[in-house]
Amino acid sequence: MNILVLGSGAREHSICWAVKKSKSCEKLFCSPGNAGIQKIAVCEFINLKKKIQILDFCKNNSIDLVIIGPEEYLADGVSDYLQNKGIKTFGPVKKAAKLETSKSFAKSFLLKNKILTPKYRKFTAVNKAINYLNSINFPIVIKADGLAAGKGVIICKNLNEAEQTIKLMMKKKKFGDAGKKIIIEEFIDGFEISYFSFFDKKTFLPLGYALDHKRAFDNDLGPNTGGMGCFTPSKKVSKNLEKKIIKNIIEKTFLGFKKESFTYRGILFFGLIIKNNEPYVIEYNVRFGDPECQTLLRKLNTDFLEIIASITKDELGKIKITNSRKSVVCVVLASKGYPESYNKEILIPNLKKIKDDEKTIIFHAGTKNLSSNYFSNGGRVLSVTSTGKTIEEARKSAYKVLKKLNWKDGFYRKDIGFKNF
Ligand SMILES: Nc1ncnc2c1ncn2[C@@H]1O[C@H](COP(=O)(O)OP(=O)(O)O)[C@@H](O)[C@H]1O
Ligand SMILES: [Mg+2]
Incomplete structure (x- = not known):
């Protein structure tokens, strides 16, 4: 299969990495991509706001499947458009994307299907x-x-x-x-987890979860960010809790989809807060989380491309997911100033000296390559993602690499996966 991935984050880098490992992957393209993705895929500029340009690219390069990373393209109906033109996509259609693009739509879906969610009212x-x-x-x-x-x-x-x-x-x-329109919602005091499950028309298949660190600085201080790091698994998440999540939330969501006028095909992210061992749904996201994706794909032993391809044929039921028992920790290296203002095009001198190994992979986000050197090109710059027998072991490997990188113009949290597990 020839694959096109849309996006430029570390999430998309990890998606390209997982797709590339598949025996069914022939050519791999990414747009716009980044300096890390460039090493494993052909990065091309396509104006992603112009759907016809995506279609032309697909035709000219015999693309069989387009994997859509960020929500903005799903909200824009890229999946609908390409599917109508006969191109397979991974990522739900616009109507289904409303679960993320309208919080009030998601809330009424949750209530209709008796899925536990904080009490709320909506106002215009x-x-x-x-x-x-x-x-x-x-x-x-x-x-x-x-x-x-x-x-x-x-x-x-x-x-x-x-x-x-x-x-x-x-x-x-x-x-x-x-x-x-706004919603005013009851505050739930608990801990957050991001749970993920694949869906097609006939079934759903849970993938796993990660715990995300959203605030910019150590001890959960500072402004909210896209995510400064995450880890999996967590001692706080018992088998019993996972069973509850699957039965009371994922299955009910799947049954709820049968009553809607759309079919949900893709990955669904359940933003959960756990209070007194009860999972509340805070939100749905209709795509992989970043940085959660980077950790989950490093645990996945099943052929990722086969999972995705099966969803386009409503054959997810034939797939069995196996995850390794490894612990994974992902630490994000960001530009100083993120999530507010920061400079771009700053040299990251040590990046080219560090090679990925069995334990640690550096997924790139905002990076670019200029005359064989790596430069920053965004707020979140790298996702250093390490595996280990324990969280502690994975943490040590990730932080060792961050020390070696020693990027003076960046910062990262020192407490990823430190407490909370
Ligand atoms: N009802 C709630 N109770 C407590 N914290 C909440 C609640 N809803 C959201 N939050 C906090 O706010 C963050 C962002 O909310 P979320 O609904 O995930 O919106 P978005 O990701 O679109 O910004 C959550 O990750 C959580 O930390
Ligand atoms: Mg959220």
């Missing part, structure tokens, strides 16, 4: 939202309904903060149209 008028605040206890969570690049959720400790947040989202349009 500022005054009604503000009035509602008088009848509830704090803290509460206020969420812009639409896509807001991971920034549209604010936890408010008191009435004043909540009022300001409502005004910021609905009046000042901080998140543009994404904040026209």
Whole structure:
């Protein structure tokens, strides 16, 4: 099969890495890609906002399957368009992507299907939202309904903060149209996990989970980011809890899909908070998480491309997933200043000296190659991903490589996988 991967993050690098290992992979392309992906795939520039250009590329290069990494292309209907033109895709159609692109849509789906989720109300008028605040206890969570690049959720400790947040989202349009509608949600005090399952029309197949570290700095301080690192497994997640997640959440979601006017084919990310051993669904994402993907694909022993290809034929039922027992830790190296402003095109001098090995793979995110040297090209720059018999062993390997990289213009958290397991 000839494959085209869309995206440029470390998630897409790990996807390319996993696809490349498959015996069914012939040619592998990626757009736009990055300096790491370039080593294993042909990176081409396609204007991904113009669907016809993606189609032309697919025709000219005999692409059999397009793997769509980021949510923005799914929200834009790239999957629908290519499928209608006879090209297979991995990533759900636009209607199904609404599970991520509209938090109120996801909430009503959860309620309809009796899946445990924090209590909420949705609002389209500022005054009604503000009035509602008088009848509830704090803290509460206020969420812009639409896509807001991971920034549209604010936890408010008191009435004043909540009022300001409502005004910021609905009046000042901080998140543009994404904040026209908001939801106000009960705060759940527990620990978070990201659970993943594949779906096709006939069945679902759980993949596994990882624990993500979202805040920029150690001890969960600083602003929210796309994710500064993650690890799997965790001692907090018992077999019993996993069973509960599969039965009460994933299976009910699958049964719920049968009543909708779309078919969900792809991977689904369940953002969960566990309180008193009960999993609450906080959100759905209709694609792999970044950095969770990097860790899960390093544990996967089943041929990744075969899983994906089976989904396009509704033959997921024929696949059996086996994961290695390894622990995996992924630490993100980011540009200084991320997630706010940061400089680009800064040399990462030691990167070319460090070779991947059995334990550690460096997946690239915002990198580019200029005259055989690696330079930064984004906020999150590298995902150093290590395996080990234990989390401790995996951590040691990852941090050893980060020390060797010794990138003065970047920063990383020192506590990934340190507590919490
Ligand atoms: N009901 C809630 N209770 C406690 N924390 C929450 C709740 N909803 C969201 N959060 C926190 O806010 C973060 C972002 O919320 P989420 O719904 O995942 O939105 P997004 O990923 O689109 O920004 C979550 O990862 C979690 O840490
Ligand atoms: Mg989230």
